[in-house]
Ligand SMILES: Nc1ncnc2c1ncn2[C@@H]1O[C@H](COP(=O)(O)OP(=O)(O)OP(=O)(O)O)[C@@H](O)[C@H]1O
């Protein structure tokens with residue numbers, strides 16, 4: 001019994017310690033964001049990294065999400081005889097919920113994992129130590145550009161996802177299931193409010209922070225060898241995904 | 257002058273340093289030799305402030321850097337040049353950009369001036385025509401030489417070379433030794449060289465320290481080390497299989 005308690009206690013303590021380290025890491029990065037010199041070239045490079053890596057997969061998942069939504073919502077709405085509401089239904093689900101969450105999950109798998117692996121490789125090949133030994137702060141050079149890039153790029157990627165999803169829904173709803181194209185868009189304008197768009201924006205920005213923070217942290221503290229880097233990458237993807245879903249729920253329940 | 261005093265360092269219960277003492281006089285070249293895995297890299301990482309000892313002191317010009325804040329530590333690192341064992345070249349940059357990086361980030365030199373100095377440094381290490389390559393396109397030895405050029409580009413007053421010639425052919429090894437010697441004569445830096453080139457390295461150094469079992473078994477001039485009666489030192493410099501150094505552990 002005491003043994004069991006001891007093991008549980010040790011587990012809780014080490015989890016708490018890890019959380020503390022993660023928050024300190026984030027704090028030191030956030031503090032550095034506002035301190036010159038700024039690394040604009042690095043920032044642009046990382047924005048391209050996120051965008052480039054994710055665009056194709058976002059286009060694919062976005063269009064299919066919209067198409068599936070159209071099918072399912074049509075089926076439900078027809079039971080109430082309100083198929084005309086398909087447009088706003090799709091738009092609201094995408095803008096408020098699915099767009100930010102799914103695109104964040106996709107970017108995590110695509111760019112977040114690559115980021116962790118890249119920073120992890122820099123850790124184990126002593127490139128991070130080399131920066132430190134040159135009296136250059138690796139947080140400033142490696143971490144800050146990624147976090148800022150993600151804060152900028154995530155909302156953009158999410159917007160692309162939403163738009164492409166709405167057109168995917170149009171394709172299925174209007175062209176396939178025969179809803180009027182005019183109603184599809186005009187009712188959307190009536191029902192989607194600014195606060196829905198803002199909710200989506202807040203979500204995508206905070207997901208950008210979560211993904212870049214966790215990916216950078218895991219890579220930065222990667223263990224030794226290829227095994228260490230692959231473990232860090234897996235952990236980064238899992239933890240980012242969990243945090244995205246948990247935060248999505250919390251934000252949704254605050255700002256409903 | 258750099259003084260390492262009673263350094264202890266362990267990783268997850270593995271005691272790597274067990275009270276190592278070493279004195280590195282200003283402007284001199286000191287080499288640290290010892291069995292692979294005995295903690296040479298760990299020892300010099302304490303001088304760069306990358307590792308903090310469990311106990312002991314690292315005095316650089318009288319200041320104990322193990323107690324310094326990060327910003328104060330960075331002031332000491334401004335004068336430092338490091339060749340890491342694996343090169344540690346930034347793999348997102350070309351060789352030329354790698355060597356230029358410290359100058360670009362740390363000095364106010366103009367583009368043309370930086371380029372000229374980088375080209376000269378690359379010529380010196382025999383990589384004049386490889387500047388536009390990326391590190392993964394270079395052989396192991398070329399990476400070492402590029403890293404050497406990067407370590408020396410800022411004309412540091414303290415340079416740490418972690419195995420500058422391991423994996424290089426004998427001719428290049430001699431030329432790197434000569435390059436270290438001539439740059440040293442020109443700039444008079446203090447240098448620590450970790451090397452397995454025994455006794456080849458003895459020709460260019462002022463002092464040899466033999467690390468064994470977590471402590472410096474003996475330190476002295478190359479001649480003193482050659483004439484040593486310490487069984488560990490004797491076995492190490494002759495490369496004999498017989499002696500106190502446990503080969504398999
Ligand atoms: N950051 C670290 N975490 C855990 N163990 C480490 C760490 N750095 C070094 N070690 C361990 O310390 C010991 C000494 O390593 P070190 O790299 O200093 O050896 P070395 O003398 O430089 O060997 P070589 O000549 O092969 O380079 C090794 O057993 C290594 O596993």
Ligand SMILES: [Mg+2]
Nearest residue numbers: 296297341418
């Ligand atoms: Mg080593």
